[in-house]
Amino acid sequence: MLQQYLSGELTAAEQTQLLNSLNDKENIQKLSKWIEAYSDPDEEKRNSYDGGKIDKMIRDILERSAADHYWETEPGLAGASVMYAAPGDDPVGNHKKRVRSVSLWFRYAAAAVVLGVGLFFYVQYKKNITDSPGTEPLVQTEEKTDVLPGSNKAVLTLSDGQQVALDESGRQVISDGKLNIQNNNGSLAYSKSDVAVYNTMTTPRGGQFKLQLADGTTVWLNAESSITYPTSFPGSTREVTMTGEAYFEVAKNPFKPFTVKTYKDEITVKGTSFNVNSYDDEAGIKTSLLEGAVQINGMLLTPGKAYINGKIVNTDLNKDLAWKNGIFNFHQVKLPEAMRQIARWYNVEAQFDDRVKNIELGGEIGRNLSLQQVLNGLQDKDLHFRLEGKVLTVY
Secondary structure, three states: OHHHHHOOOOOHHHHHHHHHHHOOHHHHHHHHHHHHHHOOOOHHHHOOOOHHHHHHHHHHHHHHHHHHOOOOOOOOOOOOOEEOOOOOOOOOOOOEOOOOOOOOOOOOOHHHHOOOOOOEEOOOOOOOOOOOOOOOOOOEOOHHHOOOOOEEOEEEEOOOOOEEEEOOOOEEEEEEOOEEEEEEOOEEEOOOOOOOOEEEEEEOOOEEEEEEOOOOOEEEEOOOEEEEEEOOOOOOOEEEEEEEEEEEEOOOOOOOOEEEEOOOOEEEEOOOEEEEEEOOOOOOOEEEEEEOOEEEOOEEEOOOEEEEOOEEEEOOHHHHOOOOOOEEEOOOEEHHHHHHHHHHHHOOEEEEOHHHOOOEEOOEEEOOOOHHHHHHHHOEOOEOEEEEOOEEEEO
16 A cells, blocks of 8 residues: 555545554554664754655665565554654744654654645644653543544524434435435435525534535535525526535536625636635635636636635645645644634634744644544643633643
8 A cells, every 4th residue: 555655546545544554553663663764863854854755765664564564454543643843943933833742652653744644743843842752741631521523414404494413324315395305424415406495504513514506516514614505596696605614616507607605705606616714713704716717806816826805815725625635734823723723623612821822833633533632742841731621721
């Protein structure tokens, strides 16, 4: 599977399986001996990231493992937290944080890092913080109070006001008058119909859901979001309204524009893929374009750009779409913004000590980890957490 990874042949499911194998303690104990042999003992060089060097490392490991059959172990321990250090020096006075690995059994995680499938984390750091081998994690939560990650769940409000709980536990057929709606294992789908009534899908904190509209447009709805839409599009336009965050893959129809309305912006397309973040506690509504073309409030948005607060700006699509791909992307993200994402996904309330509000994070971590595992990845000497019920205190 490592060989297939290097040649770009792994499917998403196979990448996850490979990462699970890399998270297996038995595999890692064997692999880490090899990785350590390729790691530079110099602190500065060891904390740099060189993708080409790591690819070579994997190739060399493959040559050794062919004889020893080290990859016959069944996958296990999915969700373990794997971290690596960020590249580059911090400017003086820039308060960025460093995390020492809480996974002492995998001191050098370079091989897992390059997989890029989401179950790893790194943070940039200050030079004056040193590692303390053997120090216990500082997260003040107990396993019994741990919080599981969010899942595929939502509430569907039908045209008559009836509400139906949606989840991924199986298949169900939902009737709205003469209209039948299919929920297939966590994905709601409408077929073409002459029935034109309005439905609303709402996700709670700790929930997300996938929706296929009657025109073939697919919508991924993030936590604490909603979308109101017609069950068919008989007229000359296609219009929906939304709150929170959603990713759209709009079915192409040059003769019938598709319009997304938020509390502030109006986004019109004819067939394209884009993300809209319209949470009212964020800095502004941000629309990020993956492909196609989008017109927002009279301005044209092109791929790789984003529209926010009346301006078109460059954007990092990997960061903007990370939630849809099952990842928290905290590259150059201030702590309050990161904690808002965490709070929505784990259904907790975050409160801060003023001392930590300006800490800037960096790196990625899987959204399928428990809250305890995520906090273990974030904590260090400068950052502490305390979970009491649903209140998460950061200090």
